[in-house]
Amino acid sequence: MAIVSMKKMRLLALKRDKGRILRQLQKMGCVELIQEDQAPEQKALPAEDGRLQSVREEVARLDRAVDELKPLCRGGSLLAVKPEKSEDDAMQAMASEGETLAVVDRLEETARSLQEIRGRRAREEASIAKLKPWETLDLPLEQIADTKHTYMRLITVPANSYAAFEAALSGFEAPAALEKVSADRTTVYALAVLLAEDRKPFEDALRQAGGQEAQLAETGGTPALLIDRHKSSLTRLDEVQGQLQDERQQLAEHIDQIRLLRDMLFLEQKRLEAAQKFAQTESAFLLTGWAPADKEESIRAQVGKVAQVCEMEFRDPLPEEQPPTLLKNPKLVRPFESIVQLYSTPSPRGIDPTLIMTPFFACFFGLMLSDAAYGIVLGIVTGILAYLLRGKGSIGAIASVLCVSSVATVIWGGLLGSWFGIEGIQPWIGFTPMSDPLKMMVLCLGLGLFHIVVGLCVAMYMNFRRKKPWAALFDQGFWLILFAGLGLLMVNKTVGMIVAGGAALGIVCTAGRQKKNLFGKITGGLGALYNITSYASDILSYARLFGMGLATGVIAMVFNKVAMMIWGGFGSVIAILILVVGHTFNLAINTLGAYVHTCRLQYIEFFGKFYEDGGTPFRPLDNQGKYIDIAGENNTP
Amino acid sequence: MFQAFMDNLGVILALAGAALSVLMAGIGSAKGVGMAGETAAGVISEKPERFGQCLVLELLPGTQGIYGFLIGFLVLLKTPILGGDVTLTIAQGVQLFIACLPIAIVGFFSAKLQGRVACSAIGLLGKRGDSVGQGIVLTVMVETYAVLALLASFLIQSGV
Structure with a gap:
């Protein structure tokens, strides 16, 4: 649970070392370059962009070539992983740039020729159509x-x-x-x-x-003769067209080479764009950027190696500065960062909720899908997917999230006795949602209350961390005491009344403390107490845990019953088909439902208590291309 | 004739309820998914790579139909159609009929309204590719009430 602390980095070096320094930083992939506002009078020299322009054009051209060749290549599915190339491969790609560009030239030529042939074919066909009625005129x-x-x-x-x-x-x-x-x-x-x-x-x-x-x-x-002539030139055009298409098919074998070169140029484009942000003089330049604090030493060492003369400064961000947000979590939890990012990027001075959210996410997802057998199937499928994709990209991250959550699904499924929706399996917990819906409801709302209390505790922790213990007591502590008091009501009425009443009084007295006049203080306090209704609706919202679980179980039961009805003889074949298709459908639709509803519970009910958004994601200068990644020191997605 | 009708009135009411919940929630979902699908096709025509995200948003208003079917099925389990040799009194029939009303009515309207939010969210997705998370959250907000209606229906029918 951590937002990486950032340091502002300034580096002054000679222009002749610029290329080497940028390359080194790109390889390390841990500095986000920014453009610092300058007072107009000290405006440095404008950056030159001749090379940048031509590189951009070249990248766009190679992109077009790849798009043209892609339909000619077989394979290449959604699940293909971005390959990682070594630096030697990268050097080789740059060395054979001329060769690759020749392929692209030829590709563009064939495209033009094909276009021309299409035009000529159309003309020949029009002539034939015109002559056709006169064909018998001798x-x-x-x-x-x-x-x-x-x-x-x-x-x-x-x-x-x-x-x-x-x-x-x-x-x-x-x-x-x-x-x-x-x-x-x-x-x-x-x-x-x-x-x-x-x-x-x-x-x-x-x-x-x-x-x-x-x-x-x-x-x-005669018209017949003319038609014959046109037809034979059509055949010739067909031949040429066929040859050109064969040639393009052969060119398609070079697609990987084109992709590699494209990305190499793209990385150069990134460097050049970064260089645009420098302030420069005739012979020196000043680089400004953000870097994780723990990388300071290695940046100093690595840059010092490639630059003869340079001066570096690292300092903590000023209160008015907003560094970019980089989250750092243990490996198992890292995929869940994508859930947080889906909502928004946390503020760099806020808190990274990933770690504390993860167990709740898995638990709620499991309770909503709530079938042990489905959990096993989902775990296997997403596990394979996550392994193939190595957790990269948005699909890889979701697969990893679902894989972790499927463990909770198996546990909940076992607890509630749900295995493919088959009736009569003994639940470990003693009741099933169907047999005792009231107990199930209490279980779900109880989990919800716990979730919300944890959210309040996180908010309290934040207040303590900011040295505002009173705010922690007033804004969260009293609410926690109020909940405790309401709980005590069930055990001992008087004690519960006193505790809850005291907490409520505390809320009324303190919630309006920011207001200026007395009237404002009173209405503010009463208004805050009215929030009890929003807490109540928050907790009721967890009834969806029950509802979604019910949906999975009953739909599974439906397919089982239908299959049972036609079981026997030839019907068994159809029954098996119904079972396979039906359960797959049910698993898919309910995985989607469980995923989105779990997200909602985190975003609205949980994050609402403490989350501070408004950060910008950390985008370092790195060596990740569109089609490939170059092996570097820091390639975390 | 009339006597036979009265004897079976409980079952008839239960069946009417089951049909109602499947029908109304299903129609609502079909409308919602249909609207979202039309919008999604528009976005995909410009940005085919967003198909997967559009599909998720399009499917969201579809759950009400499933909830309606689910309640309808549970009610059928209490009738001679799927439940075997049971008879229902008129009072039980009325109770089952009432059990179907929450998901039938709330399902119908919430699916339509959710479809409209899904349309807007898909439009949002067409403009800004990184906003699929926000779009999903906005769309799921509507579904809360369908889930609550489902639970109410379930609790009423489980009392019969």
Whole structure:
């Protein structure tokens, strides 16, 4: 249960050592660099950012390449762990930068070519579609032209007015020759030949029929021949496209190399961005940042090794400064930090609630899932998952949390006699939620009361730590005494009344002490006593422990009963199927429910008593990339 | 005929209650999950990587339907349908019917309202990826009352 205490670090060194120092700090991964506000008159030289710009562009370009190649690679699931590479690998990646970039160049070229091919294919296909109706016309298209005395055209006429059009043409002095080439449902395609002087009436008739001249831009053979030509160029385009795709498939083998280079450049980008925050002169720079207090010695030693001349200063944060928050917990508890972070980051001057929350989280989760067999299954599944992911990332953290909590699930399941919802198993505790709901309710609310009392004790501890013992007594102590008094009521009425009454009086007298006038003091005190209702509703809120447990047990029972009904002969196969699918569904939905409701109990009922948020998470300059991590001294997630 | 109806009235009332709790809580949950699903699809179309988080939020209004079904099932266990050879008096039937009301009514409304909070939380998730925790807490606040209704229903029916 600890928030790591931070020290403000200032480092003055020569610019020629800048790269080496940054690299060393990145490897150590324990300094968060910040930009210190400077008075305008002592504004130092602006940082140069030419290299940063180009590195950013390069990273974006490699990102695009990876995105393009990813669909071409098989495997690579959600559960893949970010691999950790050694520094030698990293050096090698930088050494083969040219080679990798050549791959990316080629990839981009193929993408452009594919784009062009798609365009050309579309054009060829459009030409074929245009020529298709004329395919049976046995006449080279260049021969469709006017002569001195004849007029010759390809025309399209709507199918329903074609007969009328034909009749109109037959009325000419020298009847026009009209040859139907093809027809579909709406349109007739035809070749018309007529005397040159009949051109005008012909055009009128055509317009009247709603038809028009067909515009075919191409020449050089019959339509059938032209279509053949287009088709063969389509085949050629297909071939080229296939070759390009094969080549991209081969390029996809380099994806890991591209990812590595991308991350190496990304780490450089991080360094350059950090360097932007420096104050610098012509030949020296000043670095400001936060570092965990216990790292001071090793930072001094390591940086001293790589820089010839440098001056370092470490000091405790000033009261008005807010250092970033870094939580430090034992290994078993560490995954639960993610639950706290999900709520918000604790204030650096507050308290890290992870350790004290962990047993409650596991206990409540177990009581809500409340089935020993489910606990075993969940423990195995999440255990494997946590092992595969090594607890990294958000999924890894949740898997670890559930794995720890599943132990409590097995215990509660055993206590309450719930194994896959099978009826009639003897509970260790003597009753089941179904047999004696009242006892179960008391158990849940009792756990809730205990949880809240612990929350108040933490708040009290905080007040003591800040040397405010009176606040501890007034704001928390009296409440604890009040609860104790209410408890005593059951044993001895008079003693209980006196204790509870005294505590209530204490609350009324002291809660308004911050208020200025007497009226404010009195109303403040009475208002605080009214808080008893919010404590009551807080405690009732723990009834959900019972409710969620009930849901798991009864749904499991439902599936068992349905399976029993059809058991026997062929029905047994279906029954087994129902059992497997049903229990899996029940486990999944109730794990989700237990998780979110346990979180809620921590956030609202527990944290509400003492938690102080408003911190910013500690983000040191580190060597974690998007796809890989470089092995370093401090790689805790 | 009338006599037969009166003899079975207890069972009929219990069955009506069971049907009611499954129906209303189920309809409410379907509405809530449906609304949240529509919003989630919108967010996923822009940010496919948030699918898992959206799914969690979408599922949250679904629990009321399960609670309604759960009470309905427990009531059925007390009728000849699943409970074997039992008869219910009219008074018992009325009691079972009343037992179904809390989860039926509260389940219906809380699922719909929770669906709306889930929609907003999914929208929030679309804008700020790190706020899924806050979104879940806001959504779960509504469910408290469904859990309380479930417990009330359970306690009433366990007295029969």
